[in-house]
Amino acid sequence: MKLIRLLIAATLLAVSGPALAGNITVKGSDTMVILGQRWAEDYMKKHPETSIQVTGGGSGTGISALINGTTDVCQASRAMKPAEKEKLRERYSSPGVEIPVAKDGLSVYVNISNPLNELTMDQVKQIFTGKVQNWKELGGPDGKIIPYSRENSSGTYVFFKEHVLQNADFSARAQNMPGTAAVVNAVGKEKNSIGYGGAAYSKGIKIIKIKKDAGSPAIAPDKTTVQDGSYALSRPLFFYLRNKPAGDIKAFVDYVLSAEGQGLVEKVGYFPMK
């Protein structure tokens, strides 16, 4: 009987609401970490009773944290995989909630001194799989290409691998960087390098226009081309939750989707949903 009483007490405690009302943890995509921080800062100014902690680590890390219960909100720059959804369902008996909160044009960066302005999707694939190793093979200057990639916990890595490399493996020459900022920093310093990441990180590097194939027009990622999908590497950025949002989390999500929250998206360098 004692055990049953204990379990009932624990049940009531759980139903009575989150133990730390007013605290929200947001974890996941490094691509979105600046955006998440800006949202959190702005929201906390207006709601000082709420504390929001935003950290990165990669979309995969954020999704694992959501499944393990160590974050309230997961930021992800890729969709959850079926196996991840299954884990969430098995643990929480819930399908989870996916909320697209912004759009991004996954961008291919080169050094600002690189004379090339456009590449086809296939050429980008050839570079990152190691089949093309010198810029002169693509009509550029004679120089050994140095590709910079991301760690496999990154949603950007997964998206790039699926959509550009078509699931082929990255070249062993590709150097993994811990975040998009590190990729941009490396590409900005090394004249023969190439990297990829979110459109918001574009200072000190050149963003290459992408052609779906040799006969297609070269398109740069901007608000119009990303929102209408004509840019080949347009992608949504997501919030994932375990259950339908309620209380403080709902208020924060509502703010993110409001005109105010979406306005910040553009200020950071991404693109609003509408």
Next chain:
Amino acid sequence: LLIAALCAAPSFAFAQAAPAPAASPAADAPVPPSDAPAVPAAVPVEESPADAVAPAPTLSDVSAKLDGLEEAYSGTKATVDSLSKIKVSGYIQGRLELHEFSKNGVDSTNRPTVFDKFYVRRGRLKVTYAGQNAEYMLQIDATGSGVVLKDAEASFVDTWTPFNFKLTAGQFKVPFGYEVLQSSGDREMPERSRFIRQFFPNERDRGLRLQATRDWFRFSAAVVNGNFIQDSIYPDSDPNGAKDVIGRVGGDFDWLVVGLSGSYGKAMTTTLGRAATVSGSGSNITVTPAVLTDYKAYNRTRVGADVQAYLDVPSVGGLALKGEFAWQNDNNVALPGRPASDCNDISAMGWYVAAIQNIGDYVGVVARLDQFIYNNADRTGCTASLMATPTDRKTTTLGGGFLLYGSANIKFSAIGEKVFGYKVETDPAKYGTFDDRITFQMQAKF
């Protein structure tokens, strides 16, 4: 950081080369505040004239060293990347079971009748490796009964087509329904439903499996030996040469998952014989005649359906509703010297419905009703003596209880199960299978 490390490296080397100052007063001196001018780390250089004249490293020296470090880093990174593809996981379930029929003492054959016990239900260790177009998976189960190989899968993974084909050879869970494939570490109830345990003992077989997924579509089919692992009579191979085909096709729509399953194959039931025995003495000699081992062969067909719905109850948590059904028909076929008889045909079916309500993130409540119907007693014209086992069993089990998640790695459960219908109170071999029980379990996983 690398450049800073390189610049610091000569200083470190000099400090190593210099004799260690004995009980230097400076060692006990207070640490200067962080905004105080930094004391050069290479002060001991003055003690070594040879080093003092060494030229400062040029930019090209540093650059060359940086290149060397990058090269070394690339090698290390390749190794770490390779190792990161290996994943080790596992879980242990420690359990206390309290049984309705348990009582102190032994029965007439000296077998204990105490079934209340602590034991290790599962001690799983799983290793996976995901390489280029290949996956490796090995899972063992170490308990008080020994170590058993559970899964050994060698998979070829398609990365070229949109169907994500995966071809697996080895030992794996057979693709049928939902509960067979659900991990025991995720399951809310202590054991699978009774009909699943009867139809798919140990859930695993050896063979070749093909899986495909695209968007919501799920497909899995396998050709297997046809006898499950840890079979008491035929643990290593099927007693018939024919292989079984088994598979499931379904759809996964996030909140709703549905599937249809089926299998066809040959099965054999073996009743082991025994030699004649003589007991007693004088005029009280008793002769127990020999019993020949009996074989019966069957064409076995199974069909099944499963559905899982995942809903969200506002302000409470996720609610999972699950149901599954399977029907099995064993059609007796002739063996040399043993003609087939309809009276030996056996049909069986089972189903369950279950509900799991999460309450917040840490508590869950589960309830399951399952029924297993085993019927070979309604054949017209058959008498009991002609039937394989003249029984008509219907066993219904209602179970439910609480789940408590301490963290991502630990789960507690307290589940009670009440058995209705077929109950065995006299056959010790079936104690613990057909009685009411309460199970307390703690599971830790990593």
